[in-house]
Amino acid sequence: MTEDLLHKVNQIRVWKPETVIEIENPDGFRLIGKGKQGAVFQIDERRCVKIYYHSKSCQRELHTLKLGAKAGICPEIYYWDTQFIVMEYLTAPTLFDYIQQNGMTRELSERLVTLLDTFEQVGFNRFDHSARHIFIMPGDSMKVIDVVHMIKPTPVYLAKKLIGDMGMYGHDFVNFVRELSPKWYGHWSNHWEFEEVMSQLR
Structure with a gap:
């Protein structure tokens, strides 16, 4: 990841004050979806970032994504930190x-x-x-x-x-x-x- 893109990703805030995920997205990345763990944004044509409100969820999913990626059944992982994972953006039909x-x-x-x-x-x-x-x-x-x-x-x-x-x-x-x-x-x-x-x- 470029330093500029990493800076932009780090500006996104995802938090959960009660039962609903709240988002602050100053650079206007396209929101793909949000759920119980956090929110997913498309950051370019081939990558998206999942940002978690809780670092434990991030580490848990990182572990399972790595296991699945080795077998080719999960998106490719490009970068991660304590609160987010940058991964392959899938364009195939669900x-x-x-x-x-x-x-x-x-x-x-x-x-x-x-x-x-x-x-x-x-x-x-x-x-x-x-x-x-x-x-x-x-x-x-x-x-x-x-x-x-x-x-x-x-x-x-x-x-x-x-x-x-x-x-x-x-x-x-x-x-x-x-x-x-x-x-x-x-x-x-x-x-x-x-x-x-x-x-x-x-």
Whole structure:
């Protein structure tokens, strides 16, 4: 990063006085999104910066991003400090948007099974992720963002968010996974909340 760009990033303030994230962005970087941990800004054509209101969240996500980046499932990391991480800005469609346009296929389900297997291989143990935070990259790969809570004290096997975000296509996805991966289908179907998750798909 150039000194000028680093100076501009350091001028952004993100804080959380109560339950809502507050932002001061004097250089007018485009706000991509904000959530419980902080806010994300696009700083140029290929990079964005996630600024955290709490340094612990920053360090936790940095750790998981590094694990995922080694396996090619998280954005490339360019720079970090105690309160922010500069990373690759993803322009590919999200899984959520992709499904709305193309529906669910066996091939896409197979790619998602591979992604879950990769979660396990890199040390993630929360095997659930929002379809809005999964990007369909060129070729066969996928990348995920917002990974601060991907390592939990107790494994999370039921993919409630992932399946739920698919709406009516969630049924197709689960049926494909039943054929493709008895392991993941078994984790889901044996969970006490599975039937409720499936009943809520619209």
